[in-house]
Structures are given as structure tokens and as C-alpha cells.
Amino acid sequence: MICEIHICETNHRPNMDVFLDVLDTFVFDRFYASIAPDYLFDANNSTLFAQDPNLNRHVKVYYPLEPSKWAESSIWKRDDLLRQAFSLFLIAW
Amino acid sequence: MIMYLVGSFVLYHTIFDKRLLQHPRYLPNQMQLEIKQGISAIPVISILTVPFFLAEIRGWSKLYDFSSEAPFWGYTFLQYPLFICFTDSGIYWIHRGLHHPSVYRWLHKPHHKWAVPTPFASYAFHPLDGWSQSLPYHVFPMLFPLQKTAYLSLFAFVTLWTVLIRKFPPPGSICIFEG
Numbered sequence: 643m644i645c646e647i648h649i650c651e652t653n654h655r656p657n658m659d660v661f662l663d664v665l666d667t668f669v670f671d672r673f674y675a676s677i678a679p680d681y682l683f684d685a686n687n688s689t690l691f692a693q694d695p696n697l698n699r700h701v702k703v704y705y706p707l708e709p710s711k712w713a714e715s716s717i718w719k720r721d722d723l724l725r726q727a728f729s730l731f732l733i734a735w
Numbered sequence: 736m737i738m739y740l741v742g743s744f745v746l747y748h749t750i751f752d753k754r755l756l757q758h759p760r761y762l763p764n765q766m767q768l769e770i771k772q773g774i775s776a777i778p779v780i781s782i783l784t785v786p787f788f789l790a791e792i793r794g795w796s797k798l799y800d801f802s803s804e805a806p807f808w809g810y811t812f813l814q815y816p817l818f819i820c821f822t823d824s825g826i827y828w829i830h831r832g833l834h835h836p837s838v839y840r841w842l843h844k845p846h847h848k849w850a851v852p853t854p855f856a857s858y859a860f861h862p863l864d865g866w867s868q869s870l871p872y873h874v875f876p877m878l879f880p881l882q883k884t885a886y887l888s889l890f891a892f893v894t895l896w897t898v899l900i901r902k903f904p905p906p907g908s909i910c911i912f913e914g
Contacts, residue, residue, distance in 0.1 A: 657886060659791060659792040659794075660883065700792075703800050704800075723789070730785050730789060731781055734780075734788070735736045735778065735781050
């Protein structure tokens with residue numbers, strides 16, 4: 643006899659803002675910098691520019707994670723709506 | 736996707752009772768069919784869920800970081816039962832809607848095809864079906880304040896709960912055989 647109760651699995655990960663800061667730092671910044679580089683913010687010269695203090699602001703209230711040198715070296719910036727949508731789609735997969 | 740495949744694989748080889756594979760209502764090649772349906776549903780569910788994630792990271796939700804930001808003192812405790820009540824009754828009504836004759840056949844029947852489900856049936860939905868049942872979880876933090884750490888632990892709780900009630904149905908629950 644099979645007893646079925648229907649509460650279904652859902653495909654979601656909570657706290658996306660914190661999670662995306664972490665994944666941007668370790669994966670996506672480098673990924674977007676390699677497919678769509680911004681030559682004004684070349685990662686190897688990035689010490690010339692002060693980094694935006696808003697980077698990683700969601701995770702920083704929990705843990706002082708510094709953005710990598712790739713954080714601003716793509717023309718597709720972190721706060722771009724389409725970039726965020728695409729990253730989130732990849733995460734949800 | 737990886738979590739679905741790995742998670743189902745682990746559950747299949749641990750708590751799943753393999754005698755069910757001999758059950759007369761178990762369809763031939765059912766597990767392959769479930770995995771195929773799950774894999775084709777997940778990308779669509781992902782696209783449909785992106786707007787909620789976007790709203791969350793762009794600060795349009797009422798999620799907050801620390802209990803000092805709660806609307807009032809007791810809310811830190813109140814948010815847990817409130818979340819469970821809201822999402823559970825939300826899913827109840829959505830599921831009831833899915834069984835309405837006008838949509839059941841094309842929208843929800845694909846999921847109930849699995850009369851003897853394996854763990855791989857957990858995402859084997861019509862994409863709109865799977866997405867609609869996740870709606871209450873995404874809508875709650877748009878309407879009500881919710882602490883992010885509470886969201887995380889509630890997420891872990893409902894996932895575990897879902898697996899447990901399927902594996903160990905509460906006594907007195909109705910046993911359903913779908914036609």
C-alpha cells in the first residue's frame with residue numbers, strides 16, 4: 643500500500659543577495675571579466691582605482707569578505723539587472 | 736539541477752524502499768521518465784523564479800539581517816509560525832486549484848502519473864505546476880518581514896519535512912490511488 647502526501651519540492655535557495663555576493667566574488671566576477679572585459683578596469687591595474695565600497699555589502703554584515711580584483715573588470719557590472727538575472731538563472735539551475 | 740540529481744540519487748540509495756520497484760503500479764522505465772521530466776522542467780522553473788530572486792537582491796522584499804530590525808520585539812519568534820501557516824495554507828489552496836478539472840489534466844496529471852514515486856519524482860512536474868507550488872515561499876518575504884537566517888532555517892526545515900512526511904506518512908492520513 644502506498645500512502646502519498648502531496649507537498650512538493652521547490653526549487654529555491656534563500657538569501658540570494660548574500661549568496662550572490664559570495665558567488666560574484668569567487669566565480670561570476672572572473673567569468674564575466676573573461677567574456678566581456680572592461681579595459682578601463684583591467685584587473686591587473688585595478689589598484690589604480692579605489693573599489694566601490696558597495697561591493698559585497700550584503701555579505702559584509704555577516705563576514706568581512708573582500709571583493710577580488712576582478713570585481714569591476716567586466717563591462718557587465720554587478721548591479722546590472724540583466725547580469726543579475728542571468729547569474730540567478732545559472733544559480734537556480 | 737545538480738542538487739536534484741545528487742539528492743535524489745542519495746535518497747534512492749539510502750531511505751528509498753526498493754521493493755516498491757516491484758509494485759504492480761510502478762511503470763516500466765519509470766525512473767528514466769521521471770528524470771527526463773525533472774530535467775526538462777528545472778530550466779523553465781528557474782526562468783520563472785528569477786523575477787523573485789531579482790526582487791530579493793534588489794531590496795524589494797522585506798527580508799532583514801538582524802533581530803534588531805524586527806518590526807516589534809516578539810516578531811523574531813512570531814515569524815516562524817507565521818511563515819509555516821502562510822506557506823502551508825498557500826500550497827494547500829494552490830494544490831487544490833491544480834486538481835480543478837479545468838487544469839488538472841494538462842497541468843498536474845503529469846506529476847500524479849507516478850503512482851509509486853521514486854525520489855526522482857520530486858521535480859518531475861509540468862514546469863508551471865512545480866513553479867506554482869513554490870510561489871508561497873517567494874511571496875511571503877514580499878508581504879511580511881522575515882529575518883534572513885530564519886528564512887534559511889525554515890528552508891532547511893520544510894525540505895526535511897517534505898521528505899519525512901513522504902517517507903513516514905502520519906497515522907490516519909488518507910492513502911490515495913490515482914486513476
